[in-house]
Amino acid sequence: MAEPAPLPERPRLAAGVRLHFDKTRGAWVLLSPERVIEADGPANEILKRCDGTRTVGQVIDELAALFTADRAVIEGDVTEMLSELAAKRLLVG
Amino acid sequence: MEPVPAGLPAPLGLLAELTHRCPLACPYCSNPLTLEDKAGELDTNDWTRVFQQAAALGVLQVHLSGGEPATRRDLVEITAAAREAGLYTNLITSAVGVDEARLARLKTAGLDHVQVSIQDVDPDSADRIAGYPGGHARKLVFARQVVEAGLALTVNAVIHRANIDRVAAMVEMAYALGAGRVEVAHTQYYGWALRNRDALMPTRKQVFTAMAEVERIRPRYERRMVIDLVVPDYYATRPKPCMGGWARRSLNVTPSGRVLPCHAAETIPGLEFWSVRDRSLAEIWTRSPAFQAFRRTDWMPEPCRSCDRREIDFGGCRCQALAVTGEAAATDPACELSPHHGHMLALAEAASAGDALPRYAYRGRAL
Numbered sequence: 001m002a003e004p005a006p007l008p009e010r011p012r013l014a015a016g017v018r019l020h021f022d023k024t025r026g027a028w029v030l031l032s033p034e035r036v037i038e039a040d041g042p043a044n045e046i047l048k049r050c051d052g053t054r055t056v057g058q059v060i061d062e063l064a065a066l067f068t069a070d071r072a073v074i075e076g077d078v079t080e081m082l083s084e085l086a087a088k089r090l091l092v093g
Numbered sequence: 094m095e096p097v098p099a100g101l102p103a104p105l106g107l108l109a110e111l112t113h114r115c116p117l118a119c120p121y122c123s124n125p126l127t128l129e130d131k132a133g134e135l136d137t138n139d140w141t142r143v144f145q146q147a148a149a150l151g152v153l154q155v156h157l158s159g160g161e162p163a164t165r166r167d168l169v170e171i172t173a174a175a176r177e178a179g180l181y182t183n184l185i186t187s188a189v190g191v192d193e194a195r196l197a198r199l200k201t202a203g204l205d206h207v208q209v210s211i212q213d214v215d216p217d218s219a220d221r222i223a224g225y226p227g228g229h230a231r232k233l234v235f236a237r238q239v240v241e242a243g244l245a246l247t248v249n250a251v252i253h254r255a256n257i258d259r260v261a262a263m264v265e266m267a268y269a270l271g272a273g274r275v276e277v278a279h280t281q282y283y284g285w286a287l288r289n290r291d292a293l294m295p296t297r298k299q300v301f302t303a304m305a306e307v308e309r310i311r312p313r314y315e316r317r318m319v320i321d322l323v324v325p326d327y328y329a330t331r332p333k334p335c336m337g338g339w340a341r342r343s344l345n346v347t348p349s350g351r352v353l354p355c356h357a358a359e360t361i362p363g364l365e366f367w368s369v370r371d372r373s374l375a376e377i378w379t380r381s382p383a384f385q386a387f388r389r390t391d392w393m394p395e396p397c398r399s400c401d402r403r404e405i406d407f408g409g410c411r412c413q414a415l416a417v418t419g420e421a422a423a424t425d426p427a428c429e430l431s432p433h434h435g436h437m438l439a440l441a442e443a444a445s446a447g448d449a450l451p452r453y454a455y456r457g458r459a460l
Binding site: 025 | 150244245
């Protein structure tokens, strides 16, 4: 298997990508050209912290505090999600 | 607002054809052969109302298209209205008519994304295809201005016989221009493209060579640019899930306000279309005869009706079924299970046998 590419240091949403609260469906979504990705619950908490100022480590710390969860578990979830979004070029930094 | 009944999904996307006017004359244009005129176009207030109704209905993304949307003097106001309604706004443009100052105003109005088409990498060929001298050079300048303004850019490269051998170079050009995404869009044979099918159709060999070429260079762009590419219908074995299924995910509003399930739906005889001048978008989405005609699966003939892919590709494309078989309710002949699949392939092979530099019936200039 190929090595996963490194994550952006201080991730932010790429140009043309934004978080939006879909009132009709009562859910957060990530909008980009030709794509709508569900981003409810923890996903929303992660993405709203991807503002180009926080490091990935800080995002993980804040999520672990927010959900009073084991940091290692949160780290796995956050890293996986950010990697997927970076591969789709929705996240840069 | 009229509530949408439970079980009926709300639409996600709206294609707003702001006008059919366009300075270019691309022979593959998806607009209908009978173009709507300026006098019949919806005004700024109409579009504002449409966007508000669309957002309330559940639409998330609006594609401001045409014709050339920049032909509208109120494009900035229209864009602002879409964004104020809460919609993700995508401008689909030829670049002609959007100078740097207007682009800045569009950005201020909240524009999210710009899609610009390129016709070729060779300027003379590109301008010949678009029927617009100087158009290619204008597009290159515009694409750079979009990126410099901090807006997201998709380059749309429409592929056909006259440019398919340079597809990899078109992908490279998109990246050099700063695109985050390139769509390698094979010509789809509706509207003007259907009329020009004999002049546009590439050979099977050209298609598969070009696709292999794109796959060869794809790894170079990993994490740098998204490349969207699909097998073109005439050389496919399974149909595309056209529009994500008829009247399931999107709607299209024509310049005069007629609401269609897809941009080519007016080619299907006997369908009754409703207008945003007379009814709300929610009422049209829910009850318009045209939207109900091929919704869900109960209209399907065999082999679709019992096919385990009927909720994956939804029987393919109704307009293509009509264009190739003469019957809108037939299985899309792009499917190898269609009894007309061989006929479609024969059409493609016959159409692809013509000149490399064919004469076109330019959109809006010839009938």
